[in-house]
Amino acid sequence: MSDQTTSGPVLAADGTPLKRSLSRALRRQKMRALLLIAPLLLFVLITFIAPIADMLFRSVENQIVQETLPKTVEALADWDPNSGQAPDEPVFAALAADLKIAVQEKTHTRLGSRLNYELTGASSLFRKSGRAVNRMDLETDAPFKEKFADIDKNWVEPDIWRTIQTYSPRYTSGYFLNAIDMQKGPDGAEARPENQQIYIMLFKRTLFMSLVITGSCILLGYPVAWILANLPMRTANLLMILVLLPFWTSLLVRTSAWKVMLQQQGVINDVLVWLGLVADDARLVMINNQFGTIVAMTHILLPFMILPMYSVMQTIPPSYLRAAKSLGATNWTAFWRVYFPQSVPGIGAGSILVFILSIGYYITPEIVGGTTGTFISNRIAYHISSSLNWGLGAALGAILLAVVLLLYYAYDKIVGIDNVKLGG
Amino acid sequence: MRPTRILLATTSLTLAAGLASAQDMTNDMTLVSWGGAYQASQQNAYVEPYLAMHPEVTAVWDESSNEAVAKLRAMNEAGNITWDLVDVVASDAIRLCDEGLAMEYDPDELLAPGDDGTPASEDFGDLIVSECFIPQIVYSTTFGYRTDLVGDTPPTKICDVFDLDAYPGKRALEKRPINNMEWALLCDGVAKEEVYDVLATPEGQEKALAKLDTIKDSVIWWSAGADTPQLLADGEVVMGSTYNGRLFSVIEEQKQPVAMLWDAQVFDLDGWIIPAGLPEDRLARVKDFVRFATDTQRLADQAKFISYGPGRASSAPLVGQHAELGIEMAPHMPTDPNNAQNTFLYNYEFWADYRDDIDAKFQAWLAK
Amino acid sequence: MADTQTSDAFVEFERVQKSYDGENLVVKDLNLIMPKGEFLTMLGPSGSGKTTCLMMLAGFETATHGDIRLDGVSINNIPPHKRGIGMVFQNYALFPHMTVAENLSFPLEVRKLGKAERETKVKRALDMVQMGAFGGRRPAQLSGGQQQRIALARALVFEAELVLMDEPLGALDKQLREHMQFEIKRIADDLGITVVYVTHDQTEALTMSDRVAVFDDGRIQQLAPPDKLYEEPENSFVAQFIGENNTLEGVVKEIKGDTALVRLDDGELIDCKPVNVSEPGERTRVSIRPERVEYNKDRLREGVHTLKAEVLEFIYMGDIFRTRLRVAGNEDFIIKTRNAPDQDRLQPGTQIEIGWLPEDCRALDA
Numbered sequence A: 001m002s003d004q005t006t007s008g009p010v011l012a013a014d015g016t017p018l019k020r021s022l023s024r025a026l027r028r029q030k031m032r033a034l035l036l037i038a039p040l041l042l043f044v045l046i047t048f049i050a051p052i053a054d055m056l057f058r059s060v061e062n063q064i065v066q067e068t069l070p071k072t073v074e075a076l077a078d079w080d081p082n083s084g085q086a087p088d089e090p091v092f093a094a095l096a097a098d099l100k101i102a103v104q105e106k107t108h109t110r111l112g113s114r115l116n117y118e119l120t121g122a123s124s125l126f127r128k129s130g131r132a133v134n135r136m137d138l139e140t141d142a143p144f145k146e147k148f149a150d151i152d153k154n155w156v157e158p159d160i161w162r163t164i165q166t167y168s169p170r171y172t173s174g175y176f177l178n179a180i181d182m183q184k185g186p187d188g189a190e191a192r193p194e195n196q197q198i199y200i201m202l203f204k205r206t207l208f209m210s211l212v213i214t215g216s217c218i219l220l221g222y223p224v225a226w227i228l229a230n231l232p233m234r235t236a237n238l239l240m241i242l243v244l245l246p247f248w249t250s251l252l253v254r255t256s257a258w259k260v261m262l263q264q265q266g267v268i269n270d271v272l273v274w275l276g277l278v279a280d281d282a283r284l285v286m287i288n289n290q291f292g293t294i295v296a297m298t299h300i301l302l303p304f305m306i307l308p309m310y311s312v313m314q315t316i317p318p319s320y321l322r323a324a325k326s327l328g329a330t331n332w333t334a335f336w337r338v339y340f341p342q343s344v345p346g347i348g349a350g351s352i353l354v355f356i357l358s359i360g361y362y363i364t365p366e367i368v369g370g371t372t373g374t375f376i377s378n379r380i381a382y383h384i385s386s387s388l389n390w391g392l393g394a395a396l397g398a399i400l401l402a403v404v405l406l407l408y409y410a411y412d413k414i415v416g417i418d419n420v421k422l423g424g
Numbered sequence B: 001m002r003p004t005r006i007l008l009a010t011t012s013l014t015l016a017a018g019l020a021s022a023q024d025m026t027n028d029m030t031l032v033s034w035g036g037a038y039q040a041s042q043q044n045a046y047v048e049p050y051l052a053m054h055p056e057v058t059a060v061w062d063e064s065s066n067e068a069v070a071k072l073r074a075m076n077e078a079g080n081i082t083w084d085l086v087d088v089v090a091s092d093a094i095r096l097c098d099e100g101l102a103m104e105y106d107p108d109e110l111l112a113p114g115d116d117g118t119p120a121s122e123d124f125g126d127l128i129v130s131e132c133f134i135p136q137i138v139y140s141t142t143f144g145y146r147t148d149l150v151g152d153t154p155p156t157k158i159c160d161v162f163d164l165d166a167y168p169g170k171r172a173l174e175k176r177p178i179n180n181m182e183w184a185l186l187c188d189g190v191a192k193e194e195v196y197d198v199l200a201t202p203e204g205q206e207k208a209l210a211k212l213d214t215i216k217d218s219v220i221w222w223s224a225g226a227d228t229p230q231l232l233a234d235g236e237v238v239m240g241s242t243y244n245g246r247l248f249s250v251i252e253e254q255k256q257p258v259a260m261l262w263d264a265q266v267f268d269l270d271g272w273i274i275p276a277g278l279p280e281d282r283l284a285r286v287k288d289f290v291r292f293a294t295d296t297q298r299l300a301d302q303a304k305f306i307s308y309g310p311g312r313a314s315s316a317p318l319v320g321q322h323a324e325l326g327i328e329m330a331p332h333m334p335t336d337p338n339n340a341q342n343t344f345l346y347n348y349e350f351w352a353d354y355r356d357d358i359d360a361k362f363q364a365w366l367a368k
Numbered sequence C: 001m002a003d004t005q006t007s008d009a010f011v012e013f014e015r016v017q018k019s020y021d022g023e024n025l026v027v028k029d030l031n032l033i034m035p036k037g038e039f040l041t042m043l044g045p046s047g048s049g050k051t052t053c054l055m056m057l058a059g060f061e062t063a064t065h066g067d068i069r070l071d072g073v074s075i076n077n078i079p080p081h082k083r084g085i086g087m088v089f090q091n092y093a094l095f096p097h098m099t100v101a102e103n104l105s106f107p108l109e110v111r112k113l114g115k116a117e118r119e120t121k122v123k124r125a126l127d128m129v130q131m132g133a134f135g136g137r138r139p140a141q142l143s144g145g146q147q148q149r150i151a152l153a154r155a156l157v158f159e160a161e162l163v164l165m166d167e168p169l170g171a172l173d174k175q176l177r178e179h180m181q182f183e184i185k186r187i188a189d190d191l192g193i194t195v196v197y198v199t200h201d202q203t204e205a206l207t208m209s210d211r212v213a214v215f216d217d218g219r220i221q222q223l224a225p226p227d228k229l230y231e232e233p234e235n236s237f238v239a240q241f242i243g244e245n246n247t248l249e250g251v252v253k254e255i256k257g258d259t260a261l262v263r264l265d266d267g268e269l270i271d272c273k274p275v276n277v278s279e280p281g282e283r284t285r286v287s288i289r290p291e292r293v294e295y296n297k298d299r300l301r302e303g304v305h306t307l308k309a310e311v312l313e314f315i316y317m318g319d320i321f322r323t324r325l326r327v328a329g330n331e332d333f334i335i336k337t338r339n340a341p342d343q344d345r346l347q348p349g350t351q352i353e354i355g356w357l358p359e360d361c362r363a364l365d366a
Helices: A018-058 A063-068 A069-074 A088-105 A108-116 A122-135 A143-149 A157-166 A174-181 A199-230 A233-248 A250-260 A267-274 A290-314 A316-327 A331-359 A363-368 A375-388 A390-414 B004-022 B036-052 B065-078 B090-098 B119-125 B158-160 B178-188 B192-199 B202-213 B225-232 B245-251 B280-293 B294-304 B313-318 B350-368 C050-058 C099-108 C115-128 C144-158 C172-191 C202-208 C228-230 C236-241
Strands: A181-185 A188-192 B030-031 B060-063 B085-089 B133-144 B171-176 B219-222 B241-242 B256-273 B343-347 C009-020 C023-035 C040-043 C064-071 C086-088 C162-166 C194-199 C212-214 C219-224 C246-256 C259-264 C269-274 C283-286 C307-316 C320-327 C330-338 C352-355 C362-365
Touching: A018 A390, A063 A069, A063 A108, A069 A157, A069 B085, A088 A122, A088 A143, A108 A157, A108 B090, A108 C099, A122 A143, A122 A157, A122 B350, A143 A267, A143 B133, A143 C283, A174 A181, A174 B158, A174 B256, A188 A233, A188 B133, A188 B158, A199 A233, A199 A290, A199 A331, A199 A390, A250 A267, A250 A363, A267 B004, A290 A363, A290 B030, A290 B202, A290 C023, A316 A331, A316 C086, A331 C086, A363 A375, A375 A390, A375 B065, B030 B280, B036 B060, B036 B245, B036 B280, B036 B294, B060 C086, B065 B085, B065 B090, B065 C115, B085 B280, B090 B256, B090 B350, B119 B133, B119 B313, B133 B225, B133 B245, B133 C228, B158 B178, B158 B256, B171 B225, B171 C144, B178 B192, B178 B202, B178 B225, B178 B256, B178 C172, B192 B350, B202 B350, B219 B225, B241 B313, B241 C023, B241 C050, B294 B313, B343 C202, C009 C050, C023 C194, C023 C219, C040 C050, C040 C172, C040 C202, C050 C194, C050 C212, C086 C144, C099 C115, C099 C144, C115 C144, C144 C162, C172 C202, C194 C283, C202 C228, C212 C236, C219 C228, C219 C236, C236 C246, C236 C283, C236 C362, C246 C269, C246 C330, C269 C283, C320 C352
Parallel strands: B030 B060, B030 B085, B171 B219, B171 B241, B256 B343, C040 C194, C040 C212, C086 C162, C162 C194, C269 C362
Antiparallel strands: A181 A188, B085 B256, B133 B241, B133 B256, C009 C023, C009 C064, C212 C219, C246 C259, C246 C283, C259 C269, C283 C362, C307 C320, C307 C352, C320 C330
């Protein structure tokens, strides 16, 4: 007691202030803990954070114009894009000099591919010009404007120059604009022509279908999880294997199996025709549309709903239901007022899992989605692996990520994320 | 089996070590292809013979050709190229060349002359559509139809695809604008020579989509080459486009009631590219292999296993019978005069420029 | 078995049987009559059927055979929520997502009581268990003892006349448990409710109950008030199960009225009270409570049989001494003596003679 009443800090046995020796002891502990998780931390950084950062970077990165045509970009700075005229000779001289180097480094065709995303024809324009410029002599062949006009008359049109000027900064919002059906026009951002608008619609469709899939997973998964949680252990384990069985089959096989089931000459239609419920010439269209996608994806994602639900329900003792009934509640009231609220964390966890998984799904919609059941991820996959427009793919991915984070935030505000349990 | 194989492997490794220092070649090759029957034809026609001649060499397949461009680009950015030889369609070869990801080569230096002495550049001729592209085969995208679902008058013209009255039922078309837009214009009355001029204009693109719109509700859109054969076999579609080799297998190997509609088939090319920036020793091995794998006899041999036309003019006379079915292969080749009365050649230049633009419109139209 | 009149029977089990698997009976032929206001404890080892009986009464298990009546009405086909029986569960089963007040309000809400009435009743119930200040808390924020009180209040709030308690104090520490025993008993007496209480703790059973039903093997072995149960066990299971007990085995030599002469297995003869032995030659277990054994010759009645004993161990327990003896071959023979100023502390190795009143020595079934 007397120690504490004396003024000044409390001292440890060796005379150092207690606070300091405590924090030193704790720091050592923290260092040791950090060292232990260092491999994991590094792994997460390299395989998770870094690619996302890279994606975010790519969605605005646009250094290729500046790097391939440095002199041209500089010379073009004074040109008025609204003049309706191609720039003058100095710009062409700069272009010739830039392209000469670019051809040697074989970067001119790459620039052509990049600009072709913005202006159709840029690809062949640069490929063609590269060959011609290679034969030019920078010292003697001036003036270059006519030479380029000879190569392709598009060079003396303002379009290509406007595009080069618009995309000369090292960073661009062009990909993001494209990702929301807009483009860079002469007067800033403007909507794309209607016959090219697709992404906003796909985003909406993706969100809507993911919600429907999540909803059907809840409806189908809840009773299954409930049965699993209330059966004796051995039977429950057996059933659990059935639930997990789909995981042991290839995704492609499962999706193809749905094709066999749902197509017009498929099992379900055959049975319906045989039963006389459906006329042979009016077989139901259940695949290559939204319905097929929802069915197949609900099936594939169902375990992700059942597992968290099951692990939460398992921790709800049966005595709660009995208590409710002994207090006078009917079966339904006991379930709804007592059991259900306690299983909500499982529903929440399952829903988040299923929703986020389905928002990014692309294999199943690609196979069974037809034209009305495809997701935004199918376009992302297309831009990553087919059109190689990685910038646009990255922008779409970044928007998707933002949407998910936003929904997650909203979920946290409404339901509370600490209310989500994956288990015990 | 296992111990002997290990023994073999180790001996070949030691052997290889000696050889490598002598000839400066690695003994491991990673070949990239499409999998399935096509890759099997490559394996049978020249990979196995090559390995038989060079027991120290091992070849590993990677079935990544349909995403080769994206993967090569990623490898290039990461600075670690693990592939040695990549099988791609010509349009991808052109893009890889544009991106600087494929190596440019001199045909007469790298490739063997024809068995009649023609230099390689002449033997392959126009098929060398890019400085990086080493042609192997000519294939075509064309239609097959169910003989039992088209009545007494089977379709003979491409425009029968657009004729829902005469041929009701579903059709399978590829989920991309290429080929479909050309066919649509052709059947909308555009002359064959003018197709690409028309398609280059926004009005022409609208016109093509409008024509496609007339059958849109009856189309199942495919994205994998195996889809149409399966849809035909299941009777899900009356007719559908796909690669002619796939249809050959449905008709001749699986004996399904399917027949070919060769009209307005679109020729395309498939071949090798060598990734840019391979180290010397790997490049030496790849060059050695490619020279062997693209010679006159080897390309003719490949046609014994799959109904694709050899890329060399000098191989054509050597095409014989199917290795297992024993049927003459020539009538099944897209290049056969009977089949090639009305053909298109994939317009690489046009699609390189218009692909992004038309695809955006096509996808927006599809999603409507 | 029970001598209570059927007329004032409140809870009645008549020839009730229960089987889960169709092969074994968990409850065998149970007959029980409880008057209103009684505090009855079902006591027994685990698996003896006591909890099953409670669950049948609550309606969570159905009787395989027989009739269960509440206030004269058969409740076999009445679902649990219509029986109006309050119940306190082993782990309280307080709804974790509701506050204490909401928990208490729940049975009133499902009975469609008005808000004001609910609030009054909830407040009264909380005050009764001295938890009036805790209405806004969640169960997880309460200590074990507090949760116990809330569970009790919840079972009582809707004014059930019959309250079932399934080992309600099992999770509490000893001191709290003793306190709560007293509380529960007081509240039950104040409200005049009928309580069926299940426990495996005999002290709890003895201190709280009006009557105790000792369960074993699916049957009630004895149903009696605590003192009778302890002092006059009717068979050797009850004698063994309730309190501490010394057992000596032997054969009945003769029975004369209230006295049986028993020859122990080592040949000694003792006098006993015959309880459930009827004729000479029967094997018997003789039961003597440790505190009824006397070794001070001065205090022994004239002429009683005595036995030789050797002290094996002396344990000092504060209020009493516990001495372990070897008697007639039994090395676990315990005697308990009060820690009085004149009491001997027997040293191990000492040879003594012990004896008891014949009526304290009960000859039971073997």
